[in-house]
Amino acid sequence: MIINTKLDIIKSPIITDKTTKSIENNTYYFSVTKKSNKNEIKQAIENLFNVKVKKVNTLNVPPKTKTVGRFKGKITRYKKAIVQLHEEYKINLFDNE
Numbered sequence: 001m002i003i004n005t006k007l008d009i010i011k012s013p014i015i016t017d018k019t020t021k022s023i024e025n026n027t028y029y030f031s032v033t034k035k036s037n038k039n040e041i042k043q044a045i046e047n048l049f050n051v052k053v054k055k056v057n058t059l060n061v062p063p064k065t066k067t068v069g070r071f072k073g074k075i076t077r078y079k080k081a082i083v084q085l086h087e088e089y090k091i092n093l094f095d096n097e
Contacts, residue, residue: 009036009044013093014080026054026085028093034060034079041081051089057082 013019014029022029032041038056045053063077085091 009033009040028083028091030081030083032079032081045083049091051091052086053083054086055084
């Protein structure tokens with residue numbers, strides 16, 4: 001699969017309580033395109049943030065049903081990448097660090 005740029009692969013970082021705690025272990029969570037593979041994700045992270053990636057795990061998150069009042073809807077499925085960096089590297093996701 002050929003993707004135009006590295007920015008097309010990485011959609012956004014996933015920021016939750018669990019993911020912010022895992023930053024201490026140099027583990028970062030990203031939402032990525034559904035058709036990207038581990039090698040493309042690794043190259044994209046290394047080129048965008050100038051870091052060395054130790055390991056990449058991916059999983060497909062299934063769609064979820066949400067209810068708001070009497071209306072039901074679905075949250076679309078997406079692919080999640082769990083990226084672990086080498087110890088000497090860090091990604092600054094927040095401006096105040």
